[in-house]
Amino acid sequence: MSTRQPILEVRNINKTFGSVIALADVSMDLLPGEVHCLLGDNGAGKSTLIKTFSGVHKQSKGEYLFEGQPVEFDSPRNALDMGIATVYQDLAMIPLMSIARNFFLGSEPKRKVGPFNLFDHKFANRTAREEMSKMGIDIRDPSQPVGTLSGGERQSVAIARAVYFGAKVLILDEPTAALGVKQAGTVLRYIVQSKSKGIAVIFITHNPHHAYTVGDRFTILKRGRTLGTFTKNELPREEMVRMMSGQDELEALTHELEEFRHSDDLKAAGQSTEIDQQLARGS
Amino acid sequence: MTTTAQANQDERVAEVGGLRKFLSRPELGAFGGAILVWLFFAIVAPVGFLSLRGTANYLEVSAQIGILAVAVALLMIGGEFDLSIGSLVALSGAATAILTTQYGLPLYVSAIIALIFALLAGMLNGYLVVRTKLPSFIITLAGLFVYRGLTIAMTRLITGRTQVGGLDDMPGYGLMESLFALRIPIGEANFRISILWWFLFAGIATFILLRTQIGNWIFGLGGDETAARNVGVPVDRLKIGLFMTTAFSAWLVSTITVIQVKSADTLRGDQFEFIAIIAVVIGGTLLTGGYGSAIGAVFGALIFGMVRQGLVFWGVDADWFQVFMGAMLIVAVLVNNFIRKRAEVANR
Structure with missing residues (x-):
């Protein structure tokens, strides 16, 4: 694993908000095609770290490399254009809009008819259906409102959208937190599928069983510092469960x-x- | 919704379509309501109400509110309010009349300058909402008073009165009349061209809303502004554009009335902003944004016109009209909530 070049890497980054030190000397790297779990208690700095990755925050000190090159993002859109997509637990979808409209919001497919650029509903509906069925969710009607989907399905639409629009890095902020066992399974299955496509996944969770099921490596944060990155072999399940619980x-x-x-x-x-x-x- | 891995079962799409699709449209409640109101007045006041003349009459009344309601529907789907449009109707009407009577400009030139004023006012509304992040309710409530006060003060300052008349003797009236006040005879009745403007405007709005990228952005903006911004929707520009659209509709209505009655009045358009909102809400648009339709607003405005003129044909004192509209608003919101919930369940 160590022979591959990391797609995303941070070296000794610090982030302070006024006098509060949110991150201190944090280093981690992410390889293509791995699921990298970010673990830690509330206030450990997970959110700050992923918001730095996704362009919401800028680090106060330290290096941020993407595909080996130092980068600086001005906005989340900036990071998104580079292929770093973040799916937040609550901000994923607009409930009253249809699945297809949600799927393509901000990147609408267009069809030229005479002088008009039309929203290509046919293409949008077909693609949303296809992308969802690739992850094992069969949508009967892509024009139904997202509000009619279950929580797990909504998360899945958000993930499918990120993958479809060419995400190389997928950051998932507690996607399984509010979900039941079966729904969480749907999301976990899709995480593994994304990984098999070569996408690098950063997966944040409080659930050690979810983490251990899909994770390849685990980085543990505590009070703004990293306790290190471990592979599955280095961190037996019992040890991780003990740490996380x-x-x-x-x-x-x-x-x-x-x-x-x-x-x-x-x-x-x-x-x-x-x-x-x-x-x-x-x- | 199932989680089978089988794909491409296209035949099941048809199963959900058709009737259920129709039942889940936001304008359904207003459509049904319009039919009920029409039937009601057809029964209690068949003589005047059912005649072509009666029809032309309530359509003309509906058209003025309808043009405003269509623009307000777009704005409200985008999650914002505009309480200043009634005052903007007075402002741009007064501007057109004063520029022509006092400064000798042809009416069409005055109207174009008034349009620029209106668009600037709309842009200012939108800009203030975007920059201050205050609720648009507050910003445009201020606009309601500022624009109305400005209209009254300026008109009195320049002309010494609050009404400016005699526009039919002014240069350019003929052209403007054929554009905005034309009577189209059908049978024994004359239908005003404003009805066509209303339908045209509604058609364009519906097209934008349902068939273009901007339409998708409007739904996204009203549904969840942060989520829309995160996926790259130009939220600020879109909002300002929507406020300019409502301002444009105010200008169109003002031009129609100014040319039809051949005068401007600083009190014109009073309460239009509220009636337009009522029409939009009756039309099935959510007050919180993210859901609604321009066609619904057309039916909402149609209900307004039919009730207002229907009461006259019925012989009921017009004083009762406001009572009726207020009650209608409550009923419409309840009915729409019920329909929307059922539609969402039916779609499962």
Whole structure:
């Protein structure tokens, strides 16, 4: 894996918002055709990192290389044009618009009729159907509103759209977070399919099982720093589950609670003796 | 919706089409409502209402609101309001009349200059909304007062009055009359050319909305501005363009009325902005944007015209008209919500 050239790489990047350090000395790289999971607790810097990748933020320090060349993005559209597509959990789709209209929003297919440039509905409907069926979702009617789709299907349309418009890097921000087991499966299946097309995927999730099922490598962030990147072999499932479910913290918490209980017991015991004494005194 | 891997089952598309497609159109409620209103007045006031003359009469009334409503529909689908169009009707009408009567310009030249004023006002509305990020409701509410006040103050300053008449004696009236006030005789009735302008405008709006890239952008803008911006829709320019479209419609209506009545009045167009919004909402457009139709707005305006003139034919005091329109608005919103929910379920 290490012999391939990374499609996207950041070296020692820092990002500060005023006095808040969101990212400190973070390095990671992304290879074509891999699913790279970005793991970490809330506030670990995952969002800041992917927003840097997708052109929303600019790093304060450090290098950002795309296909080996240093890049600087002014806007998300800029990054999108280079082939870096981001699918956000909530901002993916417009519910009242049809699937086909959503699919092509901003990049409408056109058909010239006389002096007019028409929106090519036939092409849009056909393509949306085809692209969705490639990922195993059969849409009967691409002109139905996206609002009638399930959450997983909506995410899938967003991903299919990014892939269709030539994404080389696909950044997925918790695409399975709000989904049921079956729907999450739909999305995970499509992540693997995108990977097999040679697309590099950055996959953010809180679910260790989702991460371990599709991930090739795992980068773990904690408090704005990276704890390193691990391959599947280097990071056994149990170890990752332990890290992601915060087992250490949970153990510490259990310990703490036990101490509380202990002191409560002591107090309770002390109080009861006081009461007993009072009762005994007859007051 | 199923998740089978089989593709290209095209024959199933037809299954969903046809009747259900029709039932899921946003203008369905207004279409049904227009038929009901027509039937109602056909029963209670058949003599005047059903005659060709009666028809020409309510179509003419509908056309003025209809032209505004079509433009407002585009804007509201894009997620914004324009409360300033009634005042812009007065502003551009007064500008046309003053430029001709006081400065001797031919009417068509004055009208073109008035159009430029109106478009600039629309551009200013849009620019302020885009730059300040304030709700367009607030920006154009300010516009409602500023443009109306400006019209009254300037007209009084220049002419000493609030009405400017006698336009039929002015140069260029003949040409303008044939463009904007022509009577087309059909049977015993004269149909005004404004009705054709209304239909033409509605046709163009519908074409843009449903068949062009800009139409897709308008739906996207109203549906989710951030999402639209992220995929590269030029949101700001689009918004300004929509405000200029409503301003254009105000100019068209003002020109039609100024030429038809041969005078300008600084109070003209009062409350037109609200009636246009009512027509658009009756036409099935969502107040929150992202969903709606220009054809629906046509039916909404048609309902307005039929009720307003129908009450006259019926012999009911016209004072009741506003009560009727207000109640109609509530009913229309409830009916449209019901239909839209059913349509979404039916599409599953």
